[in-house]
Amino acid sequence: MNCLSINIRGLTVGGKVKEMIRKYGIDFVAIQESLLKADSRFDFDILWGAGDYGVDSVCAGGRSGGLINTWNVRKFIKVGSVEDRNFLITRGTLVEDGSVLNLVNVYAPQKANEKKALWERLIGFIQGGKGMWVCIGDFNSVRWKEERKNSKFNKGMANDFNWFIEESNMQEYIMQGNKFTFSSGTGNECKLSKIDRVLVCQEFFNRWSGACLRALPRVLSDHSPLLLSVHDSNFGAKPFKWFNSWLERDGCEQVVIGALQGSYGNGPADVMLHRKLGAVRSGLREWWKKGV
Incomplete structure (x- = not known):
């Protein structure tokens, strides 16, 4: 099941997202900063065309936020969801074999204490849940100093984020296409950072060890869309994990x-x-x- 994560700063680019869904064969889309209001009426046919798809959403608070999960029901069957201002969990099963999969769309807050509280809430769900887990989205944190350029590195926030990844037993694929996922400003003062990510549990990583994660060009917003392409691979030794x-x-x-x-x-x-x-x-x- 191919996944796309994108921070779009509003749904006005829905037609271009549809082009990406078709081009890359996307089965699940995680959208951050949709700016979707409670009284809004958005036609998701703009993304998928007239067909079978599912939708979960969390409305925006003020002038920011808003999360949307939408998927191809021929590949994924929803069984439940958890809504939070900063994350949206869609639980379900893969049509191909019935495997349980939890897809978590994340839009982390800016403040350090709010971020840490978010990591703690997510750890509770991940450690207490069944099946495979994929956390995808805008984490508003970097792991290492090298993941920022022309902006301040906060070691405490990075330590909290790395603690979350270790405690939840998450893994990362090597990201291709670009070193950074977010850009702000121009010229020599342009601020770059890797705050958008895809984290997967060990079981998912073992099953799709040959998956490809790619940062696509920033053409819809100042964030790079992330494309996770997976295929079955039942060969080779399990990856060696070290923290x-x-x-x-x-x-x-x-x-x-x-x-x-x-x-x-x-x-x-x-x-x-x-x-x-x-x-x-x-x-x-x-x-x-x-x-x-």
Whole structure:
């Protein structure tokens, strides 16, 4: 199921979104800053044409916000939803095999304390829910200093965001197409940042390890639309996961060193590397089970 995330600053570009849906074979669209009001009447046929589609929405508050999830019902069947000013969860099953999938459209606030409260609410849903999870949208946060240019890096906000990603056990695909997703200003003073993202749970990442995430050109707003294209791949080893924060925990470094020193054998370099990573994985798994 191919997904599109886009911050459009209003639904006046609906016709262009429809072109993207057709061009890229989109099955699920997450829209941020739709500016859709409670008394608004928007014809979603503009996006999908006359056909079968589903819609969830959260109305805008004032002159900003508004979330819309819309999908192809031939690929995804909704079973429930959760609405919040800063996120919209659409729960359902994939038509192809009945797998449970939770699609979370995120539009994070600006203030640090409000962002942290949002991360805590989302962790509660993710850890307490069933099925696969995809969080997609405008997170208004970066993870590392390198994800900002000509704008201030807030280490505390980044730490909170990285904590959320680690606690919810989320993964990221390498983003192609552009290093940054948001642009403000012009010339040498242009501010750039990577605040739009796609985060997926480990089960989703393992199932579609060959998925492609691409930042499309910023032609509809000052945000790059994000395109996640997936295809089934039932081959290859599971990805090896590592969090830098583990090194701050007592005993982690010793576990890694011990696993590497205890891994022997002969063979090609790639086979030996696979064995060493396997030993480290097993060592960390046992270390984690001890409740560190």
